[in-house]
Amino acid sequence: MTWRNDSRSNNDAGRDDAAGRNGFSHRAERLLVRVLLSLRREARHSSDRALDAQRAEDLADVILSDFPRRVIPFGIAALALITLVCSMPLLRDAMVGVSDGSAAVVPVANVVESSLRNHGAAMSDGIETIRAVVSPFAGESAAESANDEVEKVVPPSVAAAPFKKS
Amino acid sequence: MLDPQTERKTIQRARRGDREAIAELIRAYQRPLEAFLFRLCGKSDLAEDISQEAFVRVIRSLDRFDERFRFSTWLFTIGKRLLVNHQQKMRPTADSDFIEYRASDARTPATETIEIERTQQVSKMVEIAIESLVSPQREIVLLFHQQGWSVQQISTELSMPEGTVKSHLFRARRRMLDAIERTGVRNPEDVLR
Numbered sequence: 001m002t003w004r005n006d007s008r009s010n011n012d013a014g015r016d017d018a019a020g021r022n023g024f025s026h027r028a029e030r031l032l033v034r035v036l037l038s039l040r041r042e043a044r045h046s047s048d049r050a051l052d053a054q055r056a057e058d059l060a061d062v063i064l065s066d067f068p069r070r071v072i073p074f075g076i077a078a079l080a081l082i083t084l085v086c087s088m089p090l091l092r093d094a095m096v097g098v099s100d101g102s103a104a105v106v107p108v109a110n111v112v113e114s115s116l117r118n119h120g121a122a123m124s125d126g127i128e129t130i131r132a133v134v135s136p137f138a139g140e141s142a143a144e145s146a147n148d149e150v151e152k153v154v155p156p157s158v159a160a161a162p163f164k165k166s
Numbered sequence: 167m168l169d170p171q172t173e174r175k176t177i178q179r180a181r182r183g184d185r186e187a188i189a190e191l192i193r194a195y196q197r198p199l200e201a202f203l204f205r206l207c208g209k210s211d212l213a214e215d216i217s218q219e220a221f222v223r224v225i226r227s228l229d230r231f232d233e234r235f236r237f238s239t240w241l242f243t244i245g246k247r248l249l250v251n252h253q254q255k256m257r258p259t260a261d262s263d264f265i266e267y268r269a270s271d272a273r274t275p276a277t278e279t280i281e282i283e284r285t286q287q288v289s290k291m292v293e294i295a296i297e298s299l300v301s302p303q304r305e306i307v308l309l310f311h312q313q314g315w316s317v318q319q320i321s322t323e324l325s326m327p328e329g330t331v332k333s334h335l336f337r338a339r340r341r342m343l344d345a346i347e348r349t350g351v352r353n354p355e356d357v358l359r
Binding site for chain 1: 198202225312343
């Protein structure tokens with residue numbers, strides 16, 4: 001199809017009413033050009049730019065106000081992950097209990113008992129160590145205490161004399 | 167329409183949650199998208215709703231946007247898909263609000279009745295011409311004549327050879343001419359003025 005210049009006068013259009021190229025009249029072709037130009041204008045901004053701008057601002061607000069709702073699922077997912085990680089030891093114990101076929105508290109009791117035993121052993125080792133350190137001094141202190149007791153037996157008048165009696 | 171460089175920068179800002187950048191993208195493409203969707207479905211309210219939904223989806227998914235392509239191409243594709251999905255759910259009704267839409271688009275003061283009538287006549291012609299087209303001719307005509315896309319862009323977007331796009335354009339123009347010819351406009355001079 002050949003596109004013609006639409007700048008012709010309206011009088012010319014009247015002359016071509018009957019027929020044109022390809023069986024279409026010039027009037028129809030010019031109408032089509034007008035239609036296509038009108039179509040093109042639709043995609044451009046309207047005369048009311050303020051209204052367009054306001055609508056754009058409103059929509060931007062709607063989109064941004066929706067942001068927290070977008071974040072919530074991620075927050076929930078993160079919280080669930082943390083909960084899962086924190087509950088892993090309990091889950092493991094529970095799984096062990098289930099696999100043993102006995103009560104779930106048994107492994108926990110075993111852990112506590114063995115911990116207490118170890119703690120007790122360490123305590124007794126400590127006490128033994130202290131005794132070993134203290135024992136060399138234990139004899140002297142006993143002798144000193146015995147001397148004290150002897151001195152106490154000596155009469156004060158004798159004990160007060162610094163020199164032997166001649 | 168934004169030039170590619172400005173568009174890229176605006177998208178990068180919008181990705182960071184810059185409200186002004188988001189508003190800028192909407193300002194640039196809202197009206198072209200609405201016009202495109204309106205001509206596809208014939209309902210201004212629906213076109214507006216679908217357009218808004220398309221913007222919400224596109225801006226939410228900006229992280230996934232491939233910058234090798236044009237934002238408008240992506241936006242229009244999503245808009246069209248949303249419209250098709252909607253139309254599959256609901257049968258389209260009569261486009262009785264067509265005149266209302268066009269009247270709201272009048273570039274002249276409301277007091278100039280003659281001019282408004284002329285505008286409405288042209289609008290009616292546009293409606294008749296577009297209504298005469300079938301898919302994908304309608305979409306190709308709208309993208310080419312309304313949105314100003316190149317044949318190459320349309321070819322990429324619709325995944326069809328450029329020759330096929332040109333062929334559809336040619337046939338579409340003939341169909342529109344035929345439809346206009348059949349209307350037998352009473353006062354063609356009013357329309358052509």
